Amino acid sequence: MAPAGVHGKVSHMRTEPGDPALAAPVPAEATARAAADPDVALMLRLQAGDESAFQDLFRKYAPRVLQLARRFVGSQAQAEELTQDVFVQIFRFRHRYKPQSRLVTWVFTIATNLCLNELRRPERQLRVDLWDRRDGEDRPEDPPLPDPAAVTAEEGAATRELAQQLEAAVAALPPKQRAALLLSRVDGLAYRDVGEAIGCSEGAVKALLFRATQALKRSLRDYV
Amino acid sequence: MRCRQAQRLMTPTVDNELEPRQQHALDQHLTACAACRQELAATRTLLEVVARLPAEMSLPPRLEEVTLHRMRDAARAERSERRPAPWWRSLSLPALTVAAVAVLALAVGLRQFDVVSTRSVDIPGRLAAKSGHQAASQHQVASEAARTRVARQEPRRASEPPKYPPAELASAPDLFMDLPILRHMEKLEHFDAIRTTTVDEAPDPSAGQQERSSG
Numbered sequence: 001m002a003p004a005g006v007h008g009k010v011s012h013m014r015t016e017p018g019d020p021a022l023a024a025p026v027p028a029e030a031t032a033r034a035a036a037d038p039d040v041a042l043m044l045r046l047q048a049g050d051e052s053a054f055q056d057l058f059r060k061y062a063p064r065v066l067q068l069a070r071r072f073v074g075s076q077a078q079a080e081e082l083t084q085d086v087f088v089q090i091f092r093f094r095h096r097y098k099p100q101s102r103l104v105t106w107v108f109t110i111a112t113n114l115c116l117n118e119l120r121r122p123e124r125q126l127r128v129d130l131w132d133r134r135d136g137e138d139r140p141e142d143p144p145l146p147d148p149a150a151v152t153a154e155e156g157a158a159t160r161e162l163a164q165q166l167e168a169a170v171a172a173l174p175p176k177q178r179a180a181l182l183l184s185r186v187d188g189l190a191y192r193d194v195g196e197a198i199g200c201s202e203g204a205v206k207a208l209l210f211r212a213t214q215a216l217k218r219s220l221r222d223y224v
Numbered sequence: 225m226r227c228r229q230a231q232r233l234m235t236p237t238v239d240n241e242l243e244p245r246q247q248h249a250l251d252q253h254l255t256a257c258a259a260c261r262q263e264l265a266a267t268r269t270l271l272e273v274v275a276r277l278p279a280e281m282s283l284p285p286r287l288e289e290v291t292l293h294r295m296r297d298a299a300r301a302e303r304s305e306r307r308p309a310p311w312w313r314s315l316s317l318p319a320l321t322v323a324a325v326a327v328l329a330l331a332v333g334l335r336q337f338d339v340v341s342t343r344s345v346d347i348p349g350r351l352a353a354k355s356g357h358q359a360a361s362q363h364q365v366a367s368e369a370a371r372t373r374v375a376r377q378e379p380r381r382a383s384e385p386p387k388y389p390p391a392e393l394a395s396a397p398d399l400f401m402d403l404p405i406l407r408h409m410e411k412l413e414h415f416d417a418i419r420t421t422t423v424d425e426a427p428d429p430s431a432g433q434q435e436r437s438s439g
Contacts, residue, residue: 054295058288063280070281080284084291091295166273184239185274191241202241209235216270 039103046094058087061104064187065111071170071182072115082118086111105193112179112197119175162223169219177212180205225253230260234267 042060045053065086070079089110097106170178179198183189184205189197191205198205230253236242237250254261 051292051295055288055292058291062283062287062291066283066287067279067281080287083287084294087291088294088298092298162273163277166277170274170277181274185271186277186279188279191236191239206232206236206241209239210232213235213267213270214231216274217266220270220273 037099040099043094043097043099043103046091047097054087054091057090061107062087065107068108068111068182068187069115071167072175072178073118074171078118082111082114085114089114102193105189105196108183108187108189108193109197112183116175116179116198162220165220165223166216169216172219173212173215177208177215180208181212184209225249227257227260230254230257231263234264235271237264238268238271
């Protein structure tokens, strides 16, 4: 976990472009892939020592990583720390990225692993128990969800209620079922990529999704 | 296909992740089973609702700055790891410990060798005088004399081993254990006793006889 919080003191020292700590040789075949996939080009720039590539990567994926992390840990502050951790890990292991795999899968693999590890921590279990939400009690850190499909006020209220119930039902799922559901339905990853992210086979992903869907149906039987 | 099997295929079919063979089997079941058609519709609705959950979240203002700060810390750590370490850091702690112990043992061994060599100069005459009075102690005196000679001859023996054992050694087989390494270990073990004991303080062989006779 990150030692510094989001609001910690920040120095403005910058690394130079082409910093030797960041630089690494780029194979010719990777350059060809980079021409076809902007994500690969981004990672190759990062591997070559371009700090601005890290910023581009952060701006592109951090909003999705933050949302995923918040759905795992529930707390906004912890989700922000997890997001920091994810991008620091991306930087540290940038040379392990192979252009053959999709960057989004690689990013979500790191994010999912960190989120699952966070949920496994013993102190986390205690905290979850203490913060366990009672029936009818809203979690103060949950921001109101947008309802773009709402036309009237009544529809808007109903959509918001459904969204809140759905968020609560998703949060109650076991971690791996939650990860499979969010990565496949919300982040749009294929089952093969979901399996890679959470470390299981496609068949196991299907089983996780079946159980998650059944649980959501039970939780939302009054709405769906 | 049974309804239970069909239900397991409903999420993959909504996600277009079913293999053609499975998709065909599910379609056949659905044409004949109204309950599963209704279940599939509910599953589709639920998954569409889940897919409408926001995938992104607006970033707090300082999150990018703080993350960049941590990234630069990691870059600095990488740079420091790549600096060449001093040569002595490449040696492991056990190797350094073994080397230190070896040097210490060598120093102690050399010092003890000097002490024994100096003492051995006076030992033969004193032992010979005692052997004239007590015939029973002849064997031990011979042993002491043998040890003395062994100590004197040590440099030569180290270079060329004798072709046959001397008479003193032949009469005392225990002296065949007089290997240099064992001798030095004994010195190390009884370092203080050896350093402070003189020949005059050596135990009188007759004392052993008196004890045996009284016992």
